[in-house]
Amino acid sequence: MGRRQDLIDTALRLFYEHGIHAIGINQVLQESGVAKQTLYNHFESKDSLVEAAVEHRDKLFFQWLESRMNSRPAGREALMEMFDAVHDWFNNRVPTLHRFYGCFFINTCGEYSDPEHPVHKRCAAHKTRVFELLKRHALEICTSETEAEELANALFLLKEGAIVKAHVEGDLDAALKAKAIASRMISPH
Amino acid sequence: MGRRQDLIDTALRLFYEHGIHAIGINQVLQESGVAKQTLYNHFESKDSLVEAAVEHRDKLFFQWLESRMNSRPAGREALMEMFDAVHDWFNNRVPTLHRFYGCFFINTCGEYSDPEHPVHKRCAAHKTRVFELLKRHALEICTSETEAEELANALFLLKEGAIVKAHVEGDLDAALKAKAIASRMISPH
DNA sequence: CCTGAAGTAGACAAGTCGGTCTATTTTTAA
């Protein structure tokens, strides 16, 4: 597996559960069983490890979501599948993503508020990537670019809102409620 | 004003901008010009100051939002006003709420993931309070309790989504886009 | 004027922070 990846995995798990500033480098080392010097051979600072963890989470999450959506026909069905996917995530049925503690990127931006900070930028890039994924599927069922953009935006907001509601209020059905709203928006009766 | 409130104001400002675990008690003391012993006369620990800060932000934010919505006729117009209000917030036109760094309660739950932690609970209570405010207005324009609940929920998700998009991606028009979607949902054409 | 409460400055404690360094052992490849 490699020590570098051990460090990233452990750091991500701890950062995600407790927040980044609450976790010290020594705790990452202890729980990963890696020596301190080894960490500083692979990363030049804690911040650099943080960046790697965010990048890893981006890959992890995006690939999971994309493959879930690709398991259904492009367009409406794939977009609906997104809500089922995050519903599984909220209810801890996706081991790859660890236990659900809200969105790691939202949480991280709460600790790195400066939009010019590299960590914040990576979080923003992740969200933009997910948005583009939605838009790609929205284009399948919309008659214009702007209409697809608007639909993707609506679904995106519903999804982000559901993540927040699930985490802050502990509403484990938030994704299903969001799906019901989205469903009405896509196929107007 | 009172030293206690000075401490809460300063702590809230710093916590909101940088996150709670990134701010030390000494920085709060220095920027508020209060002596350390005075802090520990009013609060038994940092955590207790954190709770007070969250509680203060709850009052500050809720009273502001409620008064903005009350400035318009109950029901549809008040609900639309909510989006204009948060739009002003995103664009730093509400000095009371400080510069916009996302939602303090969402950010704070990112640092206190345990739903049983008193700080997390207070954040959840805030969100629930806002939801009830929306529901009260939704009842004005809905024909049933469940319909109102669903409308309030949809508007709530859109609002939370907009907060996230505005903060993480720096989309300063997120509130207006959410409003447009909400508008279509309230008065179906 | 005096007393008591409230606030101040700052030393101090015990521990943690990110990070460097050394010395040793393990692993890998030629």
Add this chain to the structure above:
DNA sequence: TTAAAAATAGACCGACTTGTCTACTTCAGG
């Protein structure tokens, strides 16, 4: 087999963490 590379344990650094303690000052009310 041997030499280089990688990883190890752990001491060490200065700065910072929350929180306590002491001694001094400010201020308000009777």
